[in-house]
Amino acid sequence: MDVFLQIFFDGLVMGAFYSLIALGYTMVYGIIKLLNFAHGDFYMLGAFIGYALLSFITGDGGLNAGLLGIGAVFIITMIIVGLAGIGVERIAYRPLLTAPRLSILITAIGVSLSLEYASMIGWGASYKVYPIKLSKNGLEIIGAQISFAQIGLIVLSALLMLGLRLFIEKTIYGKAMRAIALDQSACSLMGINVYRIISLTFFIGAFLAAGAGIMSGVYYGTINFMMGFIIGLKAFTAAVLGGIGNITGAMIGGLVLGLVESYGTYYLGGSWKDVLAFGILILFLVFKPTGILGAKEMERM
Amino acid sequence: MRKHSMIALGFVLVLSLFLSACSSKTGSGDNASGDEILVGVLLPVTGNNATDGKDMLNAMKMAVEKINSDGGVLKKKIKLEVADDGCDPQMATTAANKLVSKKVVAIVGGYCSGSTLPASGVFHNANIPMIVAAANSSELPKQGYDTLFLINGLVPDQAQSGADYFKDKGAKNIAIIHDNSAYAKDLADFAKKSVEENGGKTIAFEAINPEEKDFGSLMTKLKSLKPDGTYFTGYYAAGGLMLKQFKQKGVSGSFMVGDGSYSPDIIQIAGSEAANDLLVTATPTANFIPGAEEFVNNYKSKYNLSPGPFSALSYNGMNLLVDALKRADSTDQDKLKKALKETKAFEGIGQVIEFSDKNTLNQSNFHVMKVVGGEFTLEK
Numbered sequence: 001m002d003v004f005l006q007i008f009f010d011g012l013v014m015g016a017f018y019s020l021i022a023l024g025y026t027m028v029y030g031i032i033k034l035l036n037f038a039h040g041d042f043y044m045l046g047a048f049i050g051y052a053l054l055s056f057i058t059g060d061g062g063l064n065a066g067l068l069g070i071g072a073v074f075i076i077t078m079i080i081v082g083l084a085g086i087g088v089e090r091i092a093y094r095p096l097l098t099a100p101r102l103s104i105l106i107t108a109i110g111v112s113l114s115l116e117y118a119s120m121i122g123w124g125a126s127y128k129v130y131p132i133k134l135s136k137n138g139l140e141i142i143g144a145q146i147s148f149a150q151i152g153l154i155v156l157s158a159l160l161m162l163g164l165r166l167f168i169e170k171t172i173y174g175k176a177m178r179a180i181a182l183d184q185s186a187c188s189l190m191g192i193n194v195y196r197i198i199s200l201t202f203f204i205g206a207f208l209a210a211g212a213g214i215m216s217g218v219y220y221g222t223i224n225f226m227m228g229f230i231i232g233l234k235a236f237t238a239a240v241l242g243g244i245g246n247i248t249g250a251m252i253g254g255l256v257l258g259l260v261e262s263y264g265t266y267y268l269g270g271s272w273k274d275v276l277a278f279g280i281l282i283l284f285l286v287f288k289p290t291g292i293l294g295a296k297e298m299e300r301m
Numbered sequence: 302m303r304k305h306s307m308i309a310l311g312f313v314l315v316l317s318l319f320l321s322a323c324s325s326k327t328g329s330g331d332n333a334s335g336d337e338i339l340v341g342v343l344l345p346v347t348g349n350n351a352t353d354g355k356d357m358l359n360a361m362k363m364a365v366e367k368i369n370s371d372g373g374v375l376k377k378k379i380k381l382e383v384a385d386d387g388c389d390p391q392m393a394t395t396a397a398n399k400l401v402s403k404k405v406v407a408i409v410g411g412y413c414s415g416s417t418l419p420a421s422g423v424f425h426n427a428n429i430p431m432i433v434a435a436a437n438s439s440e441l442p443k444q445g446y447d448t449l450f451l452i453n454g455l456v457p458d459q460a461q462s463g464a465d466y467f468k469d470k471g472a473k474n475i476a477i478i479h480d481n482s483a484y485a486k487d488l489a490d491f492a493k494k495s496v497e498e499n500g501g502k503t504i505a506f507e508a509i510n511p512e513e514k515d516f517g518s519l520m521t522k523l524k525s526l527k528p529d530g531t532y533f534t535g536y537y538a539a540g541g542l543m544l545k546q547f548k549q550k551g552v553s554g555s556f557m558v559g560d561g562s563y564s565p566d567i568i569q570i571a572g573s574e575a576a577n578d579l580l581v582t583a584t585p586t587a588n589f590i591p592g593a594e595e596f597v598n599n600y601k602s603k604y605n606l607s608p609g610p611f612s613a614l615s616y617n618g619m620n621l622l623v624d625a626l627k628r629a630d631s632t633d634q635d636k637l638k639k640a641l642k643e644t645k646a647f648e649g650i651g652q653v654i655e656f657s658d659k660n661t662l663n664q665s666n667f668h669v670m671k672v673v674g675g676e677f678t679l680e681k
Contacts, residue, residue, distance in 0.1 A: 003525050010517035127538050129569050136549055147549070220514040220542060222570050230512040262518040270519045271481070271508035 002143025007262050009146045013219075015258025016157035020212035021235035022242065022250040023164065024205025030181045030245040031201045033101060037108040038088065039209060040232020041115035042081055044225060046210025047217040048123055050077040051130060058131045070132070070218075078210045085206025086199045088115075093202075094195065112232075119225040127224045130217045153215055160211055161251055164204065168247060173200060181245070237281040243291025252292060337380045338373075338632060340365075340622065341405035341429070343396055343420055345388040345412050354412055356609035357434060358383065361409060363603060364619035374623050375630070386420060388413035397423035405429065406632045409618045412611070414438030421449050428634050430641055434618040435611040439487070442659040450641050450660045452618055452652070453611075454584060456484075457491045458665035463532055463557055463582040464495035466669045466681060472529035472554060476505035478519075478543070480535030488534040488559050504528055511539040520550040527553050534559040541570025548575040555580055563610070563670070565677075573675035580680065581670040587613040589670070589679045590651035614666075617649030 021043055028036045053073045092111050096104040138147030168174035176197045180187045188194045216231075217223045234257065242253025257277060264276040284291060342361060345354040361381065369378045382403050384396035393416035400408060401423060408424055411417035411433035418440060424431045425446040433441065437453045467475055475496045479489035486508075493503045504526050509516060520543075523531060531547065531554060533540050540562035547556055548571075558567065560583035568576040587593045587600070587608040596616060600608045624647055626632065629640035647654040652666040671680035 003521065006521045007518055010515075010521055013517060014515050127541075127566065127570060133572060145550070216514065221545060221572070222514070222538065222542060224538070226512070227514070230510070265518040266522045269507055270478070270516075270522075274510055 003266070005142055005144035007266050008259065009144060009150060011259035011262030012154055012255065013150050013258070014261060015255035016154050017212050017216060017231065017254075018235050018238040018257050019251045019254025020157050020160065020208050021231060022238040022254045023161070023247060024209050025236055025239040026242070026244055026247060026250040027177075027201050027205050029239070030247075031177060031198055032093075032097065034093065034104050034108065035236070036205070037105070037232065037236075038111035038115060039205065040228035040230075040235065041112050041119075042085060042206040042209035042228070043213040043216070043231060044119060044223070044228035045084060045115060045206075046077055046081045046213030047223040047227060048119055048128075048213075048225075049080050049210070050074070050214035050217055051123075051128055051223060053077060054131050074211070074214055077214050078207045081210030081213075082203040082207035085202040088206075089199055089202040094198075097198075112228075116225050116228070123225065125225065127222045130221050130223065132218055133221075134218065149219055153219055156215065157212075160208060164208070164247070167204075173197065177201060234277060237277055240281055240289075241284055241291055243293040246291065246293045249291055249293035256292070336377050338375065338377045338626070339380050339382050339403060339405045340619075341400035341403070341408040341410075342381050342383045343386050343393065343400065343408055343410035343417075343431075344383065345416070346383065346385045348387045348389070350388045350412060353435070353609055353611060354388075356606070357410070357412065357611050357615040359604050359606075360600065360608065360612035360615040361619045363600060364616045364623075368620075368623050374626050375632070379623070386410075386413070386416045388416050390416050390419045392416070393420040394423060396420065400424075401427045401429065406626075406634075407431065407622055407637060409434060409615070409622055411436040414441065417441060418444075421446060424448055428638075430634060430638050432618045432622055432641070434615045442661050445659075447638060447642075447660070450656060452621065452649075452654055452662060453614055454662055454665040454667045456487050457495070458662070459559060459582050459667045460488055460491035460495045462665060462667040462669060463492055463559070463580075464499050464501070466557070466580065466582075467496065467501060467530045467532075468499045469681075470530075470555070473501045474504045474527070474529045474554075475501050476507070476523050476526065476528040476531045477503055478505075478507045478509060478531065478533045478535075480511040480539055481508045482511070482535065485534040485536070485559070485561060488561075489532075492532055492534065509535070509539060509543070511535055513539075514542055516543050516546050517550070520546050520552055523547070524550050524552045529554045530557060531555070532557045532559070533562065535561055537562040537564045537567040538570065541567040541576075544571040544579060545575045557582065557669075560584065563677075568672060568675055576672045576675065579672040581672075581677065582667055583670055584610065584614070584666050585651065585668050585670060585679055586610050587650060589668075589677065591679075593650045596650055613650040614652075617647075617652065617654065620649065621647055621654055 024039050028034055050073055057069050088111055092107050093104060096107055134149040136147060138145055176192050180194055180197055184194060238253035238257045239250050241257060242249025261273050261277055265273050344358055345351060346358060365379045365381055382400060382405055384400050386393035386396045397420040408429060408431040412435045414436040417433060417436040421431055425448045430448045433451045435453055437455050439455050441451060477489050477492050479485040493506060496503055507519060533543055540558045544556055557580035563581050563583040587597050590613060593613060597608055625637055625640040629636040642656060644654055644656060653664055655663040657663050668679060669681040670677045
């Protein structure tokens with residue numbers, strides 16, 4: 001039983017990362033039907049900008065990063081990357097909004113490569129080690145160990161997702177997003193500034209991915225410029241699993257994927273982890289392309 | 302367009318056949334002209350692996366300088382002819398043909414197995430002996446060339462040194478993890494074999510994706526299997542993260558990595574606390590070899606750098622060639638081949654060279670290193 005629970009926690013940690021990134025995928029898809037393959041790179045960008053800021057306040061400035069410092073870095077990083085998200089949308093995607101979907105999809109791949117290799121030029125190709133070390137202390141729950149870092153990570157992701165949920169449901173901007181997902185041209189006729197809402201969507205998606213990136217850097221300890229690639233694919237799988245375009249679906253999809261991988265590793269062996277993840281993607285695409293929560297004519301967002 | 306390129310291709314093929322036929326004809330005979338003996342060096346001195354390649358070249362130049370200042374060999378001076386293989390099979394073939402056409406007496410070098418493989422064929426056709434200082438794929442001796450001599454230990458040797466260490470420490474239940482790369486998988490397969498031949502048991506044989514960062518569930522699995530030792534055969538980036546999570550989960554037994562993870566980066570990634578007692582199977586850099594102090598000091602004062610992982614081997618390779626030339630008392634290739642083959646207990650830095658019937662080392666030069674206080678030390 002303790003092992004079963006332990007694997008559950010392991011899967012939850014992975015799932016939290018997948019969910020946060022899957023949200024950005026699903027939101028952008030919901031609004032402009034674009035699979036933003038550059039999305040995993042916002043996660044990488046978050047990790048690197050967080051790294052730069054943290055190195056600055058812990059190393060060069062001679063100050064010790066307290067919890068307050070880390071919190072500040074966290075928020076500043078997310079905002080910077082959020083703005084980068086807006087920039088990418090403005091430069092690369094907006095001119096193509098009316099072009100065929102394939103053009104914009106290929107552009108997304110180009111953006112992804114540009115972000116990756118720009119980071120490589122800026123920060124180098126080698127692995128960077130995060131300047132903070134987390135304590136290994138934790139709790140024991142029925143024989144399974146969970147560290148405070150893991151608890152913090154799961155709680156933080158849950159808060160971010162809850163915040164997003166409230167934003168979408170309770171604010172006027174959220175309402176506008178949901179409306180655009182339903183009918184873009186009707187929205188602009190109703191006086192909604194569609195472009196502004198699309199920018200906002202990119203901001204939120206990149207903002208959340210950056211949060212995941214910096215958490216990953218702090219939790220695992222190393223970052224490099226290709227780190228966004230594989231997790232981007234996994235998050236895409238999670239988004240499809242939950243029903244692409246559906247926000248609750250992305251959260252659930254991420255958690256399910258994390259748990260499947262975790263249990264799969266234990267019972268079938270580590271080499272089956274990716275086979276399971278992408279096997280599920282294929283199964284869903286073939287038999288239930290709308291995902292766990294998706295209906296045929298669903299209300300996206 | 303297509304037709305033209307086919308014609309061009311055919312032309313090149315015919316030309317290359319013609320060239321190789323020529324070279325095999327000119328291959329034998331006395332190749333030392335004047336008062337110099339030309340020795341070919343095949344190394345990646347440009348590209349991704351240039352750091353190690355240049356380092357090996359530095360060590361060879363050092364050896365040649367010493368030999369020449371001591372009066373040379375067979376009353377002649379040694380001169381190096383460097384060809385860049387760029388770790389690329391095609392470049393290596395061109396470079397090898399260039400060396401053959403320059404009529405070198407012998408070759409020292411070979412860093413990447415992938416480029417050394419085709420080059421060794423070119424030298425074999427030209428009957429030129431080659432001493433391979435670094436490349437160590439088990440595919441190299443499999444070719445059965447009598448011109449090819451390997452002075453670096455092979456993958457099975459490394460696996461054996463790891464398995465023997467576990468046996469000495471009484472570790473019976475071993476978990477083996479690789480990252481699905483050709484090299485790591487190969488090493489893992491041999492490690493499994495060696496562990497089982499030593500009377501141990503492979504309780505887990507797992508693969509990871511080196512692009513990922515979370516090995517939590519795999520570590521949970523290992524923990525429940527209670528291994529006496531875990532051997533990871535992949536590279537340092539995943540190795541460091543795995544070691545960190547291994548310690549976080551409190552998995553039993555010691556953690557050992559292969560030479561793909563033999564880099565100070567693994568200590569940095571895992572953190573010096575988690576890296577304590579980490580074991581590494583590797584050919585030690587010259588800094589750790591007893592009796593290599595003079596070599597290390599000379600190297601440092603000459604190049605203002607610490608010698609790299611293959612510098613001692615390259616230095617040994619060049620000296621071995623000179624030793625064989627002296628014993629053969631000629632630069633004739635057949636005599637030189639025979640002399641190399643008959644090498645008896647040649648004392649190099651950190652290794653004693655003697656060849657098996659496959660022209661590989663009789664005595665493995667792999668050691669087990671241990672991290673103590675954030676630094677690699679020689680354990681066994």
